[in-house]
Amino acid sequence: MIAYVIRRVFQSFVVLLVVGLVAFSMFRFVGDPIDNMLGQERTQADVERLRTTLGLDQPFPVQYAKFLANAAQGNFGVSYRQGRPVATIISERAPATLELALVSGTLALVVGIGLGVFTAIRRNGVASNVIMTTSLIGVSLPTFLIGILLIYVFSVSLGWLPSFGRGETTQIGGWSTGFLTASGLKALILPSITLGLYQMTLIMRLVRSEMLEVLRQDYIRFARARGLRERSVNFRHALKNTMVPVITVVGLQLGAIIAFAIITETVFQWPGVGLLFINAIQFVDIPVMAAYLMLISVMFVGINLIVDLLYFAIDPRLRIDGRHA
Amino acid sequence: MSDAAHEPSRLAKMLDSDFAYKFRTSPVAMVSTAVTLLLVLAAIFAPLIAPLDPFNPASLNLMNGFTPPSTPNQFTGESFLLGTDDQGRDVYSTILYGMRISLFVGFAAVAFAMVLGISLGLIAGYVGGWTETIIMRIADVQLTFPSILVAMLITGVAKGFTPVEYRDSMAIIVLIVAIGLSDWVQFARVVRGSTLVEKNKEYVQAARLIGRSPFTIMLKHILPNVLSPVLVIATISLALAIIAEATLSFLGVGAPPTQPSLGTLIRIGQGYLYSGEWWILFFPAVTLLALALAVNLLGDWLRDALNPKLR
Amino acid sequence: MSQPVLSVRDLIVEIPTRHGLLKPVDGVSYDISPGEILGVVGESGAGKSMTGNAVIGLLDRPARIASGGIYLNGERIDNLSLAQLRRYRGKQIGMVFQDPLTSLNPLLPIGDQLTETIQEHLGVSGGEAHNRAVAALDEVGIPAAKERIGSYPHEFSGGMRQRVVIALALCAEPSLLIADEPTTALDVSVQAQITSLLKRLCRERGMAVMLVTHDMGVIAETADRVAVMYAGKLAELGPVREVITSPRHPYTDGLMGSTPLASKGKRRLHQIPGNMPRLGQLPDGCAFHPRCPYTQDRCKADPGPRLKTCDGRAACWFPLDGAQAAKGVA
Numbered sequence: 001m002i003a004y005v006i007r008r009v010f011q012s013f014v015v016l017l018v019v020g021l022v023a024f025s026m027f028r029f030v031g032d033p034i035d036n037m038l039g040q041e042r043t044q045a046d047v048e049r050l051r052t053t054l055g056l057d058q059p060f061p062v063q064y065a066k067f068l069a070n071a072a073q074g075n076f077g078v079s080y081r082q083g084r085p086v087a088t089i090i091s092e093r094a095p096a097t098l099e100l101a102l103v104s105g106t107l108a109l110v111v112g113i114g115l116g117v118f119t120a121i122r123r124n125g126v127a128s129n130v131i132m133t134t135s136l137i138g139v140s141l142p143t144f145l146i147g148i149l150l151i152y153v154f155s156v157s158l159g160w161l162p163s164f165g166r167g168e169t170t171q172i173g174g175w176s177t178g179f180l181t182a183s184g185l186k187a188l189i190l191p192s193i194t195l196g197l198y199q200m201t202l203i204m205r206l207v208r209s210e211m212l213e214v215l216r217q218d219y220i221r222f223a224r225a226r227g228l229r230e231r232s233v234n235f236r237h238a239l240k241n242t243m244v245p246v247i248t249v250v251g252l253q254l255g256a257i258i259a260f261a262i263i264t265e266t267v268f269q270w271p272g273v274g275l276l277f278i279n280a281i282q283f284v285d286i287p288v289m290a291a292y293l294m295l296i297s298v299m300f301v302g303i304n305l306i307v308d309l310l311y312f313a314i315d316p317r318l319r320i321d322g323r324h325a
Numbered sequence: 326m327s328d329a330a331h332e333p334s335r336l337a338k339m340l341d342s343d344f345a346y347k348f349r350t351s352p353v354a355m356v357s358t359a360v361t362l363l364l365v366l367a368a369i370f371a372p373l374i375a376p377l378d379p380f381n382p383a384s385l386n387l388m389n390g391f392t393p394p395s396t397p398n399q400f401t402g403e404s405f406l407l408g409t410d411d412q413g414r415d416v417y418s419t420i421l422y423g424m425r426i427s428l429f430v431g432f433a434a435v436a437f438a439m440v441l442g443i444s445l446g447l448i449a450g451y452v453g454g455w456t457e458t459i460i461m462r463i464a465d466v467q468l469t470f471p472s473i474l475v476a477m478l479i480t481g482v483a484k485g486f487t488p489v490e491y492r493d494s495m496a497i498i499v500l501i502v503a504i505g506l507s508d509w510v511q512f513a514r515v516v517r518g519s520t521l522v523e524k525n526k527e528y529v530q531a532a533r534l535i536g537r538s539p540f541t542i543m544l545k546h547i548l549p550n551v552l553s554p555v556l557v558i559a560t561i562s563l564a565l566a567i568i569a570e571a572t573l574s575f576l577g578v579g580a581p582p583t584q585p586s587l588g589t590l591i592r593i594g595q596g597y598l599y600s601g602e603w604w605i606l607f608f609p610a611v612t613l614l615a616l617a618l619a620v621n622l623l624g625d626w627l628r629d630a631l632n633p634k635l636r
Numbered sequence: 637m638s639q640p641v642l643s644v645r646d647l648i649v650e651i652p653t654r655h656g657l658l659k660p661v662d663g664v665s666y667d668i669s670p671g672e673i674l675g676v677v678g679e680s681g682a683g684k685s686m687t688g689n690a691v692i693g694l695l696d697r698p699a700r701i702a703s704g705g706i707y708l709n710g711e712r713i714d715n716l717s718l719a720q721l722r723r724y725r726g727k728q729i730g731m732v733f734q735d736p737l738t739s740l741n742p743l744l745p746i747g748d749q750l751t752e753t754i755q756e757h758l759g760v761s762g763g764e765a766h767n768r769a770v771a772a773l774d775e776v777g778i779p780a781a782k783e784r785i786g787s788y789p790h791e792f793s794g795g796m797r798q799r800v801v802i803a804l805a806l807c808a809e810p811s812l813l814i815a816d817e818p819t820t821a822l823d824v825s826v827q828a829q830i831t832s833l834l835k836r837l838c839r840e841r842g843m844a845v846m847l848v849t850h851d852m853g854v855i856a857e858t859a860d861r862v863a864v865m866y867a868g869k870l871a872e873l874g875p876v877r878e879v880i881t882s883p884r885h886p887y888t889d890g891l892m893g894s895t896p897l898a899s900k901g902k903r904r905l906h907q908i909p910g911n912m913p914r915l916g917q918l919p920d921g922c923a924f925h926p927r928c929p930y931t932q933d934r935c936k937a938d939p940g941p942r943l944k945t946c947d948g949r950a951a952c953w954f955p956l957d958g959a960q961a962a963k964g965v966a
Contacts, residue, residue: 140621142568144575218738226753227726240743259474281481281578316788
């Protein structure tokens with residue numbers, strides 16, 4: 001098992017190195033950093049000085065190593081557009097995205113698993129069929145349309161909830177939170193539903209199909225034949241076995257929430273990292289793009305690793321042979 | 326005549342097959358096919374159907390701006406079926422032209438992903454060794470990222486490489502490449518899987534023994550065996566590509582306002598959500614919805630009907 | 637004779653389909669007494685497993701009990717609600733399935749699966765349940781039961797797992813055990829261990845056992861009486877020795893002719909021509925008549941007589957006598 005963990009950590013590391021190379025190549029070759037940083041009025045001496053300060057006169061591998069070392073310390077350079085360190089900008093924006101992702105992730109997980117289990121147990125019920133049909137439409141809807149629809153109904157028509165921004169935020173240390181004010185909480189509602197809905201339907205459909213599969217298994221029949229209560233059969237025996245295959249996808253879906261936050265943040269003008277990234281693409285702000293790529297890769301690779309390790313916690317069969325079944 | 330009675334034509338055979346039966350008995354399949362066909366035809370013949378050419382400045386009259394649907398304009402007295410936008414463009418016409426771009430990008434991106442994925446999948450499965458490892462590793466890494474994010478990144482990088490003055494004119498091609506590159510993995514995985522199975526069958530061994538080139542073997546013997554899962558993935562991919570295109574355009578990194586797709590139109594329309602000009606947003610949104618839903622349901626149904634073992 | 641543990645009377649299980657009603661179990665009656673093993677034998681699809689599932693109320697929809705009665709220790713149980721029936725499962729009726737590899741929840745230690753069953757039915761404390769779990773494992777011959785109780789199913793061999801399954805089925809001390817092909821998935825060497833374990837537990841506990849199998853050899857070694865099923869009906873019912881040495885129903889005779897049995901000495905094996913008909917395509921008259929070497933006109937028109945009790949023995953219009961049977965089909 002330890003060998004397996006080491007191998008997985010090593011693999012994750014390689015992936016990060018490759019992504020780092022992509023980010024660095026973007027940084028180095030897309031457009032000329034010197035052009036981007038110096039204005040029109042510049043002397044050859046300015047250019048040379050900046051080349052040396054930026055280390056652009058050194059061999060490629062050295063530059064790459066330096067880039068990685070800087071990135072590891074959270075130093076991603078200076079935004080072309082805002083002229084401020086990327087790390088500072090991102091750390092200002094991160095709380096907004098993380099709070100949004102946390103709320104919608106929880107929503108997607110709790111409601112998704114709940115509805116999945118419900119529709120699997122009440123397989124032929126009317127409510128299950130209604131939920132399943134609705135979810136098929138939900139999967140087909142583009143996220144931004146859901147957001148616009150919610151804004152139209154709850155902001156424009158009913159005027160109940162705000163359609164953009166975070167509302168009032170409270171500063172706690174370096175973290176600005178919207179959880180502590182009524183307007184902050186209200187502002188969270190529509191964006192988190194928009195962001196969570198797609199993941200929720202996916203998780204629900206997956207949990208349902210896996211659970212139906214598990215409920216057909218012999219050990220479930222055997223548990224029934226032993227006279228265990230339905231509750232115990234469904235939740236103690238079936239649900240745990242359902243979770244083994246579900247965990248991978250759920251883990252990845254939660255990661256995807258951060259990525260899909262880009263869309264939601266644009267619809268609701270939510271001042272998070274996603275909106276920052278989309279603006280960076282629009283204005284070709286390479287350092288911001290590169291930093292975002294690096295951060296999100298670390299996150300995805302980290303989630304993948306955690307998901308793999310979680311298997312060990314939940315499935316005893318893997319603890320023995322240390323390989324995927 | 327008697328021959329025809331004994332030997333049913335190819336069309337008759339097709340209509341008699343299980344597949345056709347499943348199709349005829351499924352309302353979902355019929356409706357979604359009809360809607361898809363209708364929209365695709367409308368897009369193809371947009372120049373013939375559309376009352377106005379929204380990209381011809383000569384036909385535009387700013388006075389016509391913000392005309393509500395099917396009501397005469399207060400200044401010019403002209404009436405438009407679905408109203409006009411801020412610049413006086415006929416919404417109905419912009420939707421037809423916009424759908425053209427959405428569908429073109431969707432089809433082209435899927436075709437690109439398909440060709441790339443099938444080739445890489447065939448090569449990985451047939452050649453094996455290091456080639457396979459590298460291709461499939463890239464696929465695995467790419468699969469850990471949501472494809473819309475990959476498409477955004479590629480768009481961003483491509484933008485960086487394109488000089489500012491060409492950015493708008495290149496935007497459509499960038500979109501196709503970005504969406505295509507974000508979507509090849511599924512094709513490659515399925516094709517590689519089938520290739521690994523077919524490669525060791527006796528007829529392929531035999532073809533190799535009589536000296537057929539690997540290229541011929543891949544194309545003539547292995548490829549036909551993977552067509553039905555590829556068809557299913559392509560249909561589902563088409564729905565995803567249309568949504569991806571709309572999303573990118575909505576975010577402002579896709580089709581430019583000079584060549585608006587449905588996503589761009591929705592982006593423009595969102596600005597008038599509060600001021601009461603609901604039609605500028607509503608009609609493009611409904612069209613996109615119908616298109617995405619129809620293609621998605623069709624893909625879903627196709628997967629169940631053909632039931633190839635995906636994954 | 638004491639009251640039977642299980643009485644099945646004229647049981648009919650039906651499955652509604654587009655092509656009409658199928659009857660996988662059609663008018664089956666039998667009793668099992670305490671300490672007795674009844675073997676139920678037949679080809680797959682003959683309705684033998686379905687009978688067992690009907691008794692414990694685990695019929696998969698849309699199959700359902702259409703008529704007849706099931707009595708456990710004199711109480712009628714076929715008309716109970718699911719919640720009421722649940723109290724009988726495990727507590728009064730234990731069940732063992734075919735494949736020990738899939739019968740145990742792979743994610744729970746076997747001890748947990750035992751204690752949850754014990755606590756559910758016996759209402760004892762956690763510590764007491766643990767002790768009983770160890771005892772149950774001990775009883776079925778798991779070595780070092782105390783240490784192995786925390787082990788997961790995959791840490792046991794197939795035979796050991798089937799012992800665990802039996803311990804689970806019996807841990808709440810039911811008076812009836814339904815064993816559905818308990819040895820089929822096991823190695824031959826392990827099969828004998830499991831059958832002798834079942835036999836021992838049956839004698840020691842005075843428990844009634846319904847042993848469902850397609851293996852006449854297992855029946856011959858284990859069962860006291862045997863019920864032979866064909867196409868949903870009982871073909872023959874009687875003491876094992878008699879049925880084996882002088883079958884009365886031509887189907888049983890054919891079955892014996894095709895099974896190598898030590899008690900019958902060296903002889904040629906025969907096979908019954910044809911296949912058992914599918915449920916939707918049963919012939920008129922006796923279901924076995926198209927394959928029967930002794931068919932007469934009556935067999936084609938008139939369904940065979942129904943077995944009411946043990947006395948009738950064979951559900952055949954023209955049962956074989958000893959002499960005919962000895963000659964065999966040839």
